[in-house]
Amino acid sequence: MTLVEDTMLEGHFNAVIEANDRIEPRDWMPEKYRATLVRQIAQHAHSEIIGMQPEGNWITRAPSLRRKAILLAKVQDEAGHGLYLYSACETLGVSRLELTELLLAGKQKYSSIFNYPTLSYTDVGTIGWLVDGAAICNQVPLCRTSFGPYGRAMIRICKEESFHQRQGFELLSTMMRGTDEQRAMVQESVDRFWWPALMMFGPPDDDSPNTAQSMAWGIKRDTNDELRQKFVDMTVPQAEALGVTLPDPHLAWNAERGHYDFGSPDWAEFKAVVTGEGPCNAERLAHRQRAHDEGAWVREAATAYAEKGVSA
Amino acid sequence: MTLVEDTMLEGHFNAVIEANDRIEPRDWMPEKYRATLVRQIAQHAHSEIIGMQPEGNWITRAPSLRRKAILLAKVQDEAGHGLYLYSACETLGVSRLELTELLLAGKQKYSSIFNYPTLSYTDVGTIGWLVDGAAICNQVPLCRTSFGPYGRAMIRICKEESFHQRQGFELLSTMMRGTDEQRAMVQESVDRFWWPALMMFGPPDDDSPNTAQSMAWGIKRDTNDELRQKFVDMTVPQAEALGVTLPDPHLAWNAERGHYDFGSPDWAEFKAVVTGEGPCNAERLAHRQRAHDEGAWVREAATAYAEKGVSA
């Protein structure tokens, strides 16, 4: 490729980005753009797959048949989201198997929230409400992300996520109308998940070095702190409607800013969890590794059978 | 060995048997005597080991701390009984590992009773009362069996078995003083285990071809039907004391015979269970096979380490 061609391609790329239009897999793109996308989409896909575990933990114990069906369907949806996202990543030339191996080797991350345990069935509702709520804040802007397959996957995913969020909220509000014990369970669960949910948006902007480039490329559309604020503003009235107290003494409406003020998460805990010292990091990866290893013979059998079919 | 020596040895053996004295491992013995002993002791050892499973099934669910300790200690005793009996067998030149492999290959049996499932915690009590009760009837005469190591093992085992039997009876009688639901559980459990317990003495005498030779050799001291009658005579008053009904419409005191009359077990079921078609045969062997396989690397490590110690 000549320098001229190169420059023309880069010009096209920049123009597409400028116009808030989509880059497609066959388009030329800068290596770092591609690498950033692979990292981000893979992390997102891994989060869906690892995220099946904390909620999956309660499928066999869901306390009504309706709730069992809802939870099983939700965990199934997460597997589906993982599928779309791995497929989007494959358009960038990296296979699902490669990505899985990077995850298992600890070379790619997943959302830190899934390193917290689910300690009661109520957590299913709280995860739906807060964690899916935070995910939606993160993801809705990604529907307009510059890379086509990622943006289109996000549109589909966001629709289902907001359905999950409503289901989570509905479970909690049903429980709040139940017994005193149930109300206490909801509060206890919210106490555990509130701060980790705020951490889902990543470190504060002044500690997030990659944000600027990702925004310039149209991969990211808002900063971490902007998204966090949006989430808090959205969630506080819902907490009031629910009748639960968010565990933050600094939480207060700021009429001047037109936003809620809120306290700062424990960023030391966030860093510890991200580097592997959360309550469940080891278990989550070990679970995935075990399922991957135990499934190897099945995948091999399917491949062998398919090859026989071709040669027959 | 000359024919004269041979005849002298056989004379010694017969004299010992005649005198109701003990044969010891170094004494000469007929090949068939040795083979019969190995088969019987091994079957007895296997029964102890397989018998850990149905009761072990309830250790983690025992409903009080005291009962959990009693049950765990009992299952542990069964492992101990297995140990003594395998040791007795080893004096006849067959190793524990060989015997285990014969068990797993289906070439040696264990008591058919352990192919029935334990379906409630109550079954722990019923097994103690009826199954250990039947085992004691079988085993007390074996304390006088002609082969020394077997007889001595049986003395120790019988002491513990009768302790277990009392504990089983005590659990049932405590439950009978509890709620209506508990009383119903006891009756239901006894209904399930009564007939299988009667089958523990083996087929009727006229269908038990090996009994005569075993009795002549002093390996066995009573016929199957004699032992079964003894068990019924012993158990009926205990059932009355407990307040449970034994599920046999033919059960009645026969003043003439000085014994209880009773119905006939379903011998077709007995044969099916013995030939592998009981409710749990496959599970019991699969469980033992799995534990054996999963423990292989540990046993190998211990051997390798011991050898290093010797060579160092």
Place this chain on the structure above:
Amino acid sequence: AGALAAYCLMLGDDALVYANRLSEWASNAPDLEEDIALANTALDLLGQARLLLARAALADPGVVPQLPDGSPVPGDDALAFFRDDADFRNVRLVEPDNGDFAVTIVRLFLFATYRLALLDRLRLSSDRVLAAIAAKGVKEVTYHRDYAARWLVTLAKGTDESRRRTESAVRVVLPYWAELFDDHPIEVLMADQGVGVLPSSLRDEADDIVAQVFSAAELVRPEARRVGSVNGGTGRDGRHTEALSLMLAEMQSVARAHPAGQW
């Protein structure tokens, strides 16, 4: 009405217990596609269970466990979460641990083959609710059977390892097959009344399907063996495997801890 309720419990418990077992595959399957397919199967069966348990509760409220006054737990949930194992009426096939993927596939194939034959005939039930449940179920279970049959052939003809596991799985699961075609007095009564289907009448058709798929998989069907009864009874009589009470201890734990809970 008592017999109809008992019959609905039989068919409903088959679906409920098996759905719960299959749902354990979530996040554990060999690949994402299988995770999704097994969850789908569990969801379909869970749906059938809900309808059948609700029908049982309606047909005879006497079968529903008594809960404290004012309990908000509906009949189908009370049946699922507040009955003890001895009151469950499912066949034993659906109870044991999932085992490896081969055991799961063999069990699913056998279960779906039986249930499809059953539901297909149940569409003609004189009970219109049962007929409607069956009509919906036929579509679902047809898919389950095809899915399992495809995998059965794939595993049997894949690698040496997968063939070894498949043959072993057949030996593990097949002994539970015969019980599916025993005629329980309730089933005889319901068949006589045109409400239910006589299991024994499905046996030839079901064996035929098994033979076809085994033949495609080049599997030899091992000699018939059946898991023995307990005190003359099997799953339909409430005499189960040791696996069921363990499964229910887990499944019912949250519901039972909150008998007055709203979910």
Place this chain on the structure above:
Amino acid sequence: AGALAAYCLMLGDDALVYANRLSEWASNAPDLEEDIALANTALDLLGQARLLLARAALADPGVVPQLPDGSPVPGDDALAFFRDDADFRNVRLVEPDNGDFAVTIVRLFLFATYRLALLDRLRLSSDRVLAAIAAKGVKEVTYHRDYAARWLVTLAKGTDESRRRTESAVRVVLPYWAELFDDHPIEVLMADQGVGVLPSSLRDEADDIVAQVFSAAELVRPEARRVGSVNGGTGRDGRHTEALSLMLAEMQSVARAHPAGQW
């Protein structure tokens, strides 16, 4: 009295939860001798748990869950079978699945090392019941520690496979170690009063034992990592692993089904 009861629950729950976990080895161990030894260990710990839970119930009846009037369930059993997981006060080390024999041995070695150091000092407790429980426990746990240490060396120096598994087991279990030496406010209070032992004061001694046995086993102790807290709390605060509620669902199922039962 409230603090003493809370302190007894901590030590009692460690023993109870771990005893229940270890008891799962029954009929599953690599050899009969190990089956017997692990059952013995579980029995010793179960005995300690009974004494400690009974002491807790006596010190403060308010910690015992309320049962229906006339319930015959004694205090220690009510504490064991009618508390929810969030009310358990054991360290998280004792909760996870047993894993393979190597994981079991590493966990037992670490647990016994900690508990022996603790009980050894607790013999001087100003609470005479606690002192007596500790005196008895020291003998038992000395044996547990020796047993585990011997096996740890054997496995580490046995075969390549056993060494690989042992190293992996150390990586799995060791992150739960640091939590054992955290000073919970209740423990600080009890230590101040001469009733309890300050966990942090045991750390050096315990690390020393670990270093000695690892050295004999030629094992390198991996870099320190610790399992993170949950909302600022760990096991002693009732914040557990996902394994505990599953274990209790099973363990408590029969007792809870019969709250008025006699056993």
